[in-house]
Amino acid sequence: MDSVLLGRSCRCGSHPGRKGEPAGMALNGIMFTSLTGLQVSQEALRVTSDNIANVNTPNYARQAVRQEAVLAGGKSNGVDIQAVERVVDRFLERAALGATSQAERSRTMALLHDRLQAALGRPDSESNLSARMNTLFESLGALALNPGDAVTRQQFLADLGAYTAEVSRIASAIQELRGDASAEITARLPEVNETIKEIFDLNRDVVQQKVLSGEPGPAENQRDAALARLAENLDIRVIENDDGSVDVVTTSGVSLVSKASYASLSYKGPGNVTAGTQFPPITISRINPFTGQPTGTVRELDGDIRSGALRGLLDMRDKDLVNLSLALGELAARVADEINAVHNANTAVPPPNTLTGNVVGLDASAPHHFTGVVHFAVVDQNGNLVAKTSYDFDANPTASLASVVAAVNAGLGGAGTLSFTNGVMQFQATNAANGVVIAQDDARPSDRAGRGFAQFFGMNDLLTARAPGLYETGADAADAHNLQPGGQLELAVKDSLGKSLADVTISFGGTTTFGDILTALNDPATGLGNLFQFSLDSQGRLVVTPTANAPSGARLTVVNDTTDLAGTGMSLSRFFGIGDQFRADAAADLRIVEEVPADAGLLATARLKLTALPGETALFKGDQTGALALQALETKVINFSDAGELAAQARTLSSFNGAVIGNFAVLADRAQQARDDTQNQKAEIEQRRNSVSGVNLDEELANLVVFQNSYNAAARALSTVQQLYDALLAVL
Numbered sequence: 001m002d003s004v005l006l007g008r009s010c011r012c013g014s015h016p017g018r019k020g021e022p023a024g025m026a027l028n029g030i031m032f033t034s035l036t037g038l039q040v041s042q043e044a045l046r047v048t049s050d051n052i053a054n055v056n057t058p059n060y061a062r063q064a065v066r067q068e069a070v071l072a073g074g075k076s077n078g079v080d081i082q083a084v085e086r087v088v089d090r091f092l093e094r095a096a097l098g099a100t101s102q103a104e105r106s107r108t109m110a111l112l113h114d115r116l117q118a119a120l121g122r123p124d125s126e127s128n129l130s131a132r133m134n135t136l137f138e139s140l141g142a143l144a145l146n147p148g149d150a151v152t153r154q155q156f157l158a159d160l161g162a163y164t165a166e167v168s169r170i171a172s173a174i175q176e177l178r179g180d181a182s183a184e185i186t187a188r189l190p191e192v193n194e195t196i197k198e199i200f201d202l203n204r205d206v207v208q209q210k211v212l213s214g215e216p217g218p219a220e221n222q223r224d225a226a227l228a229r230l231a232e233n234l235d236i237r238v239i240e241n242d243d244g245s246v247d248v249v250t251t252s253g254v255s256l257v258s259k260a261s262y263a264s265l266s267y268k269g270p271g272n273v274t275a276g277t278q279f280p281p282i283t284i285s286r287i288n289p290f291t292g293q294p295t296g297t298v299r300e301l302d303g304d305i306r307s308g309a310l311r312g313l314l315d316m317r318d319k320d321l322v323n324l325s326l327a328l329g330e331l332a333a334r335v336a337d338e339i340n341a342v343h344n345a346n347t348a349v350p351p352p353n354t355l356t357g358n359v360v361g362l363d364a365s366a367p368h369h370f371t372g373v374v375h376f377a378v379v380d381q382n383g384n385l386v387a388k389t390s391y392d393f394d395a396n397p398t399a400s401l402a403s404v405v406a407a408v409n410a411g412l413g414g415a416g417t418l419s420f421t422n423g424v425m426q427f428q429a430t431n432a433a434n435g436v437v438i439a440q441d442d443a444r445p446s447d448r449a450g451r452g453f454a455q456f457f458g459m460n461d462l463l464t465a466r467a468p469g470l471y472e473t474g475a476d477a478a479d480a481h482n483l484q485p486g487g488q489l490e491l492a493v494k495d496s497l498g499k500s501l502a503d504v505t506i507s508f509g510g511t512t513t514f515g516d517i518l519t520a521l522n523d524p525a526t527g528l529g530n531l532f533q534f535s536l537d538s539q540g541r542l543v544v545t546p547t548a549n550a551p552s553g554a555r556l557t558v559v560n561d562t563t564d565l566a567g568t569g570m571s572l573s574r575f576f577g578i579g580d581q582f583r584a585d586a587a588a589d590l591r592i593v594e595e596v597p598a599d600a601g602l603l604a605t606a607r608l609k610l611t612a613l614p615g616e617t618a619l620f621k622g623d624q625t626g627a628l629a630l631q632a633l634e635t636k637v638i639n640f641s642d643a644g645e646l647a648a649q650a651r652t653l654s655s656f657n658g659a660v661i662g663n664f665a666v667l668a669d670r671a672q673q674a675r676d677d678t679q680n681q682k683a684e685i686e687q688r689r690n691s692v693s694g695v696n697l698d699e700e701l702a703n704l705v706v707f708q709n710s711y712n713a714a715a716r717a718l719s720t721v722q723q724l725y726d727a728l729l730a731v732l
Helices: 023-053 090-120 129-145 150-212 217-233 309-345 401-412 453-457 514-522 572-576 625-634 653-693 697-731
Strands: 063-072 075-086 237-240 246-249 255-257 262-266 283-287 294-300 354-356 373-379 385-392 416-421 424-429 435-440 488-494 500-507 532-536 542-546 555-561 638-640 649-651
Touching: 023 063, 023 075, 023 697, 075 217, 090 150, 090 217, 090 237, 090 309, 090 653, 129 150, 129 625, 129 653, 150 217, 150 246, 150 255, 150 262, 150 309, 217 246, 217 309, 309 435, 309 453, 309 625, 309 638, 309 653, 354 435, 373 401, 373 416, 385 401, 401 416, 424 435, 435 453, 514 532, 555 572, 625 653, 638 653, 649 653
Parallel strands: none
Antiparallel strands: 063 075, 237 246, 246 255, 255 262, 262 283, 283 294, 354 424, 373 385, 373 435, 416 424, 488 500, 488 555, 532 542, 638 649
């Protein structure tokens, strides 16, 4: 020690103060080295304490102090902090963001499916759809045994009304959930926009802190937390820049945050939602950070959102719930069609004075396109035949509807009048005390597109809904469409993610036939010929076939339709059932026609006696023919079309009713399974990430002891310097 104090050189020649340095300079070097040790240990203790304080903070990445030796003249001269770094695994960080998006998508979908399952009721409930149908057929059995009993009729109508009300309620619940999904999108976007703006601002903080203090960790932790919140709503990809900032884009490449600007998302959902509601797209625009105002063009974003809660809401609104509404609509349409077929083929006793049909969208000049024979009769209140005439469509294959009407009126001799005005067929007895009946021929029943004359025009329907759901029009491509001038049809096509593929507005001026309409629709330039081919099948049903250019899952929707067929007020899209709306609406407002519940005597349970002559009894109050035909529907195998996720199949009404309910359960179970799988995947990735980036309390407490000992050692060295200074001063 004396050699150091006196400034004499040591043999090794490597310590301060040696080689003849003054003792004060040697002590200054020791003091500087000790001070750097104190400062580094103090900073390390601060960082460790910060880690411990954030042990329960979500998405917090622990920080570590990276030290380096200070060199002066090629010799060690203390210690310094090279950087305070966040300990992260970039691969796991990216994987965690992706897992978060997938988990939120599946969670959002599962929540909506859970709500729909709650609306369906318990499987063992006596009021669910399956139980209602079972009760309905039990009532039909009782009606077939005693069709004339007023109480039995009322019970059947009550059970039928309960079933249709349940179908209508479920249809309404589906549309309400679609509306809720739309409202949730609206509610989430302000948070999304705030998070995007926060990331942009934190980018600046990170860059600034990196330059000024070299410690951007706190700002980076805040930014990562914001990125995690953003990933909950939509899928993102993070691109790191050299200056510490990040660019944020969707996985499809749409920029959300850049150095120069950031994005803002917008969506204005509709109020009341029906099967025909056209939802606007989520749009994205760039924001100038200096003015806070939008800049550049606005574009649609729906097709670029691949996961996250927003994708889940879009998929439920536009896919799952739509598919379920189509399945329910197919069930409702077939139930109504089969019951109406029986009801139109039979009659009440006594029959009503007037039978009025539905709007069918045809002109009186249109060809009838029926085969077989139909009978028109006028009957008095006692069931005695007043007049009857028959029309043989096969004998007059090219006759118009007007010709059919004229022939029937001539055959009735004034006892009754058949009319066809504004697309509505009506049959009325001249004497207010008499009633009218339309009956099928036993040997050659009338038929147009699978329906008898009365059923085709809806003359004696028992059930009605917002839309029929079945669109076998019986029209031929050569038939005149009789469209009113000036109408237009706007159609849109979107892919499975909601990305717009086409939007066309077609005017049909200069066209005369349904074939011309098909040509206009199939035009690749002004129509949709690049994506779909339109044709009419043998039943007059519009067939839409995707081309090779149409991606899987592409959907055709009607944006607007101002066309008018023959001045009837029926649009072209409703006539052919274009898009999903009209098939789904077969379940909306499904109900018994207003007149029947008020007068159960209007229930058609009897069949006209075709061999009766005027003055003879043609209807009997105890006739159970119609009731037996209704009861037979329980075992009748019916051809159902594909609807939503249900493929075309042949089943009984009860069996398909169960298939529809099962389809609801399958989609709900699939959503729950996806939720469980993605949540487990997210938890696994977060566990791995936390093993790297998370705070281990035991490890941090151990570091606390290490840095505390280091601090104490540096302080001890500094204290020793003080003693050496005192000794030096004493010698001098």
